[in-house]
Amino acid sequence: MTGKVEEALSYEQARDELIEVVRRLEAGGTSLEESLALWERGEELAKVCRRWLEGARARLDAALAEEKEVDAEGSEQAGE
Numbered sequence: 001m002t003g004k005v006e007e008a009l010s011y012e013q014a015r016d017e018l019i020e021v022v023r024r025l026e027a028g029g030t031s032l033e034e035s036l037a038l039w040e041r042g043e044e045l046a047k048v049c050r051r052w053l054e055g056a057r058a059r060l061d062a063a064l065a066e067e068k069e070v071d072a073e074g075s076e077q078a079g080e
Contacts, residue, residue, distance in 0.1 A: 009045075009048055010052075011048075011049060011053070014045045014049050014052070015045075015049055017041075017045055018046060018049065021038050021042040021045065022042065024038055025038050025039065025042070
């Protein structure tokens with residue numbers, strides 16, 4: 001899966017698939033080629049998860065900054 005299909009994955013879908021990839025790698029018993037393919041897929045899924053988390057962090061930071069701005073404006077008006 002690449003490109004638009006990965007973009008369509010929710011955080012939870014990507015996380016769950018990543019957990020399965022790690023489980024399969026840790027269990028062993030796969031060929032070198034399959035292990036490499038699993039590793040590459042895991043890297044892709046980790047990037048998807050990271051993008052979701054970075055986006056969530058940006059939204060939280062924006063909301064907190066907005067809240068601080070409103071609080072600061074309220075404090076200034078109360079001091080007038």
